[in-house]
Amino acid sequence: MTPPSPAVSRPVALVTGASRGIGRAVAEELGRTHHVLVGGRDADAVAAVVAALPSAEPFVAELTGGELPALPERLDVLVHSAGVEDGDTVEATTLETWRRVFEVNVFAVAELTRLALPALRRAEGIVVVINSGSGLASGAGSAVYSGSKFAARALTDALREEERGRVRVSSIHPGRVDTDMQRALVAKEGNAYDTDFTITPEMVAATVRVAVDLPASGTVESLSVRPVRRR
Template identity: 40%
Template sequence: MSAQQLVVVTGASTGMGAATARELARQGFHVLAGVRRDRDADALRGDGVEPVILDITETARVEALAARVDADPRPLRAVVNNAGIQVNAPVEALPLAEWRRVFEVNLFGHIAVTQALLPALLRSGGRVLNISSIGGKAAMPTYGAYAGAKFALEAVSDALRREVEPLGVRVIVLEPGGVRTEMSGRGIVTANDLAARMTPEQDARYGGLVQAINSLMASGTSAGLTADAAARVIAKAVTARRPRTRYTVGRDAAMIIGMARVLPDRLLDRVIAGTVRRHLPKPTTA
């Protein structure tokens, strides 16, 4: 059956998105894989994978994707909203323009794609898969913008599910923990760039914290799932006859989301503070 069905995967240039596109193609779907650049398209193109130049924040690109889907006689099985950026900085120090950029990509872009493709999904009885994060359930320090957009994506997913499941469209949230992709490395570079722009007073308040979070991010990524393992969970959500509303991806995600669900805020604060403390830079001695 999958050979006669389309799947759209956004953010497919590298990492989980690319792995998901290949895994779904391996399972027989025809995948429209959103990429930003021609060289990414050339690297990804293969049997069952059709790269599409896509920036989910550009209306014309999203409309072109919808037109491509509408022109295809095959039904649309699923839309995997995977595109995203990671920007970490303390709430006080992150410029408002960066807040807006994070929300444009990590929230509003997904809404734009979903709105554009919902008519096709309603016709086919397909499904929407929104790639959230453990940051959609528990916000670490310096993750205000990233986690804020993911919290919002979780809420939008709940509202959408209650709107369209009675109409035959399933809505599923996936919550990955650490995954070995290029995203965290880019996030560390961005965090360091933003930290370099902090005022001396902000650096005194948060400089050590930024270093600790970068160290924690690097260690969590190196110990995380491979992109291929994460892609298999996403593919399961695409193909399951009766999918769950949410899937955690990785043991760390299951553990942290479980703690966030049951621990009082102050106790969770202490757990997070203890984790961060182990990564703080050691004080220098004269």
């Protein structure tokens, strides 16, 4: 991928995990005002999202290995939405699972952010990490996923102070969201799936919009959004 053309007049946003679920909703929301780099692993799925947006291009990458595509000279928004959920009790979870979940949910976020910081600083931009309610509290059987999200929260807290006055950093913590990941999780829990206990990806995207559009003199440091009803 080549960096966006200098002719692109819109601010530029890179959204990872943008081919489906929350990431796609964020790409569509920001696509109303931004030129979107649509991040994802599946080139065909990414191309479908690109085609649906007014100003966009693909950012096809395997975030956990290999060389990443070139980043633009200026990047106004970086949204980390790619993530995985896995793990069981501590007793039943292998080291391989721990490593894989942390590789995607923490290490890839840190590395892409590191590479993007020069472009974000030039734009006085913003990093938004889609975390989780599991990044605020943990429970039995959730040590792996919650652990990775707690680590992601520590990353954003540190980055916010390191970049204060140069790059804003927001951590968004959704509760249960109506996505494929959520359906798989509910099935693993042995419960019937019911959207009455979820929020939509578009609701999460709306919270991202709030963080992005806040005047530069303020910042949404952390925002939790979750369903009114719960089991």
